Amino acid sequence: MRRMALRGIHHVQVNVTDVGRAVAFYESLGMAVRSDRPDVGSEGAWLDAGGQQLHLSKKESVPDGAGQHFALELDDLDAVLAALRARGIEANEPRSLGPGLGRQTVVRDPDGHPVELREPAEVLARG
Secondary structure: OOOOOOOOOOOEEEOOOOOHHHHHHHHOOOEEEEEOOOOOOOOOOEEEEEEEEEEEEEEEOOOOOOOOOEEEEOOOOOHHHHHHHHHOOOOOOOOOOOOOOOEEEEEEEEOOOEEEEEOHHHHHHHH
């Protein structure tokens, strides 16, 4: 059987209760709203997230994800955390993932979705 030629993750969809509030949060992480979202019959937004996309879809309620999350890789974790804290967003201090693995922390978006923020080891080595 021939293997599929997987090119990578195209997008992640996250259900949110307030699209504007969620967009503001993800823009603070460096994402930008895309203008090419078609009319899919519901409120939402598409954002550029580096080489991938984050799709937000409005729902009346968002159940607990029980461990579900996605991770963003950053060039300057300390600067991002400072900017989030300045906006009143709670963020724990990053923890080391071990020698050569970088560090990470988790923040929550306005609907409580965990978003892992990672800084790779090569960024730390340059610093």
